[in-house]
Amino acid sequence: MTTYFIADLHLNEHQPGITDLFLQFMSEKAPLAEAVYILGDFFDFWIGDDENSPLIEQVKQAIQNVTQQGIPCYFICGNRDFLLGKRFAKETGLILLPDYHKIDLYGHSTLLCHGDTLCTDDVTYQRFRQKVHQKWRQTLFLLLPLRLRLHIAQKIRAKSRQDKRTKPAEIMDVNPQFTAQIAEQYQIEWLIHGHTHKQAVHSCQKFATSDRLFTRIVLGDWGKTASILAVDKQGFQFNLERE
Numbered sequence: 505m506t507t508y509f510i511a512d513l514h515l516n517e518h519q520p521g522i523t524d525l526f527l528q529f530m531s532e533k534a535p536l537a538e539a540v541y542i543l544g545d546f547f548d549f550w551i552g553d554d555e556n557s558p559l560i561e562q563v564k565q566a567i568q569n570v571t572q573q574g575i576p577c578y579f580i581c582g583n584r585d586f587l588l589g590k591r592f593a594k595e596t597g598l599i600l601l602p603d604y605h606k607i608d609l610y611g612h613s614t615l616l617c618h619g620d621t622l623c624t625d626d627v628t629y630q631r632f633r634q635k636v637h638q639k640w641r642q643t644l645f646l647l648l649p650l651r652l653r654l655h656i657a658q659k660i661r662a663k664s665r666q667d668k669r670t671k672p673a674e675i676m677d678v679n680p681q682f683t684a685q686i687a688e689q690y691q692i693e694w695l696i697h698g699h700t701h702k703q704a705v706h707s708c709q710k711f712a713t714s715d716r717l718f719t720r721i722v723l724g725d726w727g728k729t730a731s732i733l734a735v736d737k738q739g740f741q742f743n744l745e746r747e
């Protein structure tokens with residue numbers, strides 16, 4: 505039996521090819537899985553569970569088909585789809601997980617997260633994140649009419665694109681010291697996350713002094729190809745070597 509991990513599909517209306525890759529994964533691989541974990545930035549943006557579109561309907565149906573077969577599908581929100589909530593989960597059978605979630609993965613103590621919380625050097629982003637994760641702000645935002653939320657979202661996305669162009673690349677990667685501290689705190693061997701779009705397997709030191717290591721597995725973003733991490737009792741592998 506295999507457990508799958510995917511993240512950073514950034515599903516949106518303008519990239520139907522990625523949606524097709526997801527639908528293919530959910531009809532060919534997921535039904536044979538022990539579990540499926542979606543580790544955030546699943547949608548390119550998300551302004552509330554009341555939003556609807558053919559894309560959202562199609563994706564909901566695909567998830568529901570799998571969860572109704574008794575295959576658990578878990579979701580950790582990303583920096584783009586942190587407003588995906590209980591209603592979406594109820595409609596699809598998705599199980600929402602907190603920002604950090606520890607599991608036993610075939611005998612390996614493993615921590616799952618999206619990865620944006622590990623990018624502590626990006627102070628302006630962390631400030632933005634802290635604000636929009638405040639419950640009262642989310643409640644207020646979700647009370648706004650959908651059209652107004654869409655308008656605000658477009659503005660913020662444009663600003664994000666601008667920031668991404670101007671920020672030095674290294675601050676948008678995980679902070680090694682903070683990541684090691686999290687690994688130590690949760691007492692884990694494996695850390696699986698997405699967000700940086702840099703598919704890789706890193707062997708990291710828990711602390712500068714100690715020789716204790718942990719393995720950091722980074723999921724890639726989806727584009728022409730999917731990035732799917734498959735784990736079973738023999739170990740783990742990515743579906744495709746990146747071109």
Ligand SMILES: O=C(CCCCNC(=O)Nc1ccc(S(=O)(=O)N2CCN(c3cc(Cl)cc(C(F)(F)F)c3)CC2)cc1)NO
Nearest residue numbers: 549550583584623626629636641642645657660661664676
């Ligand atoms: O890699 C890096 C950097 C990576 C880039 C980080 N940037 C990034 O994620 N940007 C971003 C994420 C989500 C969207 S959105 O369109 O989905 N949407 C916007 C409006 N959202 C909102 C919510 C609340 Cl509660 C309150 C408000 C308020 F108050 F502003 F109205 C707005 C809900 C979500 C738009 C852009 N660093 O390491």
Ligand SMILES: [Mn+2]
Nearest residue numbers: 545582583699
């Ligand atoms: Mn992300």
